[in-house]
Amino acid sequence: DADVTQTPRNRITKTGKRIMLECSQTKGHDRMYWYRQDPGLGLQLIYYSFDVKDINKGEISDGYSVSRQAQAKFSLSLESAIPNQTALYFCATSDFGGGTGTDTQYFGPGTRLTVL
Amino acid sequence: GDSVTQMEGPVTLSEEAFLTINCTYTATGYPSLFWYVQYPGEGLQLLLKATKADDKGSNKGFEATYRKETTSFHLEKGSVQVSDSAVYFCALSSNTGGFKTIFGAGTRLFVKA
Numbered sequence: 001d002a003d004v005t006q007t008p009r010n011r012i013t014k015t016g017k018r019i020m021l022e023c024s025q026t027k028g029h030d031r032m033y034w035y036r037q038d039p040g041l042g043l044q045l046i047y048y049s050f051d052v053k054d055i056n057k058g059e060i061s062d063g064y065s066v067s068r069q070a071q072a073k074f075s076l077s078l079e080s081a082i083p084n085q086t087a088l089y090f091c092a093t094s095d096f097g098g099g100t101g102t103d104t105q106y107f108g109p110g111t112r113l114t115v116l
Numbered sequence: 117g118d119s120v121t122q123m124e125g126p127v128t129l130s131e132e133a134f135l136t137i138n139c140t141y142t143a144t145g146y147p148s149l150f151w152y153v154q155y156p157g158e159g160l161q162l163l164l165k166a167t168k169a170d171d172k173g174s175n176k177g178f179e180a181t182y183r184k185e186t187t188s189f190h191l192e193k194g195s196v197q198v199s200d201s202a203v204y205f206c207a208l209s210s211n212t213g214g215f216k217t218i219f220g221a222g223t224r225l226f227v228k229a
Binding site: 004040041042043045048090092094102103104105106107108109110 | 148150157158160161165167205207209216217220221222
């Protein structure tokens, strides 16, 4: 079974609709992330959470919100979707390595979102 | 702030050719360095990492050496296969900003049979 799962895997919606993307993990990691991937732009960090009570904005948080319901669950919402939010969205967890400063990321399979 | 720069793609090679994908970084402190790979239709997965200067990370025939003097972490493989076709991301994590990971833009590799 996959350690990081995302639902749905594909979604087509219309401008102005509210959309929620869900992420669950069985790795037991405290840290969870949401990224957006656009062709040729690499990964852009939307939001991140270092534990259940800690939520932080990333570099492109406008138009998005998140909820950390439990250690294992981290949801991303688009309150009113717009076409330029069409992208591939990835959830990730990390096992922060303490004194070594090593923060290896583990990614879900992605959600392809199309906003018409 | 911290940043990662990697060579633009796509890179197209014939099977059994030698691969180099260049990566340089800017960071305060002492970052850990990573290469992630994304196969078609999948999420990124860790390929290799190095946590301090002069360390060499290796996996699946790929290697990269952490060069502090040139702030580089170039990815190499001696003989690529068609199955190596993917997008490769260089990344760093450092104690700046709470050890978040900074990714390069990715380099797409095509390997022809």
